[in-house]
Amino acid sequence: MFELILKLFGKEPASSKDIAKERLRLVLVHDRVNVSPQFMEVLKDDMIRVISNYMEINEKEMEVSLTNNKSSVALVANIPVNRMKRGVYTQE
Amino acid sequence: MGEVIVVTSGKGGVGKTTTTANIGTGFALLGKKVVLVDADIGLRNLDVVMGLDNRIVYDLVDVTEGNCRLKQALIRDKRYETLYLLPAAQTRDKNAVNPEQMKELCKELAQDFDYVIIDCPAGIEQGFKNAIAGADRAVIVTTPEVSAVRDADRIIGLLESEGKSNPKLIVNRIRPKMVKKGDMMDIDDIIDILAVDLLGIIPEDEYIVISTNRGEPAVANPVSIASTAYKNIVRRLTGENVPLMTLETDDGFFARIKKIFRF
Numbered sequence: 001m002f003e004l005i006l007k008l009f010g011k012e013p014a015s016s017k018d019i020a021k022e023r024l025r026l027v028l029v030h031d032r033v034n035v036s037p038q039f040m041e042v043l044k045d046d047m048i049r050v051i052s053n054y055m056e057i058n059e060k061e062m063e064v065s066l067t068n069n070k071s072s073v074a075l076v077a078n079i080p081v082n083r084m085k086r087g088v089y090t091q092e
Numbered sequence: 093m094g095e096v097i098v099v100t101s102g103k104g105g106v107g108k109t110t111t112t113a114n115i116g117t118g119f120a121l122l123g124k125k126v127v128l129v130d131a132d133i134g135l136r137n138l139d140v141v142m143g144l145d146n147r148i149v150y151d152l153v154d155v156t157e158g159n160c161r162l163k164q165a166l167i168r169d170k171r172y173e174t175l176y177l178l179p180a181a182q183t184r185d186k187n188a189v190n191p192e193q194m195k196e197l198c199k200e201l202a203q204d205f206d207y208v209i210i211d212c213p214a215g216i217e218q219g220f221k222n223a224i225a226g227a228d229r230a231v232i233v234t235t236p237e238v239s240a241v242r243d244a245d246r247i248i249g250l251l252e253s254e255g256k257s258n259p260k261l262i263v264n265r266i267r268p269k270m271v272k273k274g275d276m277m278d279i280d281d282i283i284d285i286l287a288v289d290l291l292g293i294i295p296e297d298e299y300i301v302i303s304t305n306r307g308e309p310a311v312a313n314p315v316s317i318a319s320t321a322y323k324n325i326v327r328r329l330t331g332e333n334v335p336l337m338t339l340e341t342d343d344g345f346f347a348r349i350k351k352i353f354r355f
């Protein structure tokens with residue numbers, strides 16, 4: 001009955017299927033990253049390549065990891081910048 | 093040369109053995125020459141599900157160890173001209189066989205049969221590696237539950253790293269009423285998450301239990317919904333383009349609110 005009232009007011013509780021989907025999505029983000037130990041290294045190398053077009057970074061101190069918030073996973077990168085390259089951002 | 097198909101899942105108890113038995117029998121019903129290989133060494137079940145448990149003399153390990161010839165270990169199913177079973181050893185463990193031996197075995201079987209269907213054990217250890225070693229393609233069985241889909245995702249990754257890409261997915265034990273109520277993930281949800289091709293859907297069907305009790309795969313009994321679902325899967329495996337079968341749930345009180353489900 002309570003649920004019916006909630007429904008009437010458009011405050012339908014999330015169906016258990018939606019909860020399942022959301023939990024699955026989050027767990028798979030971690031699973032897929034952890035499946036291969038090289039995953040993070042490969043991602044890091046790619047990031048360095050792209051970022052180096054714009055700035056000089058300290059690759060040794062660079063940290064890339066996944067963190068969990070309440071309902072989301074974030075890729076967090078801490079990349080110390082030594083200096084900006086000149087001129088790249090003015091092209092076109 | 094026949095085709096070697098492994099039926100795998102990661103998670104246990106989701107319906108690999110049931111699927112192997114029904115796909116195999118389904119191929120035989122089409123007149124294809126098919127052999128079912130029970131790769132679940134130490135926990136053999138396929139013989140019981142097929143109703144062939146009382147006819148075992150030699151097993152897979154006897155073949156790989158050279159205690160008998162391959163032909164001697166094959167049990168012909170008397171109900172179908174073209175259906176054979178290679179049972180697993182019950183008193184040995186997974187390490188009694190290695191992937192190289194399985195490759196050899198599959199190659200040899202593929203020379204004589206149109207289809208070689210391998211029933212994979214649960215897990216991702218040696219037994220899994222053995223079961224997939226000789227396979228040309230993989231069928232992944234899952235159920236609409238978080239843990240089963242998660243394990244399926246892991247298996248897809250592992251298959252890929254073994255160079256076996258494009259596995260096909262079977263979603264087993266779907267309950268249309270629960271899907272309709274929003275209490276079970278539907279096919280689109282699962283396919284979206286796993287990003288693989290759908291091979292088919294098997295509804296929850298008590299006839300699966302009855303037929304397992306009897307040792308007669310459900311596919312042979314036209315009254316069960318699972319039978320039609322498995323027949324469609326078999327035809328898709330032969331390359332035929334079979335549209336998803338539609339089934340309407342009709343739950344009395346809300347009979348007018350019908351939703352169409354496809355199998």
Ligand SMILES: Nc1ncnc2c1ncn2[C@@H]1O[C@H](COP(=O)(O)OP(=O)(O)OP(=O)(O)O)[C@@H](O)[C@H]1O
Nearest residue numbers: 104105106107108109110214265295296297300304
């Ligand atoms: N569609 C279905 N409807 C009803 N019952 C089912 C269905 N599919 C499978 N079952 C039941 O689920 C149980 C497990 O099935 P099965 O033995 O095929 O799983 P499995 O993946 O081979 O298990 P294991 O990992 O232990 O080898 C069996 O009792 C079977 O009868």
Ligand SMILES: [Mg+2]
Nearest residue numbers: 108109132137
């Ligand atoms: Mg099994």
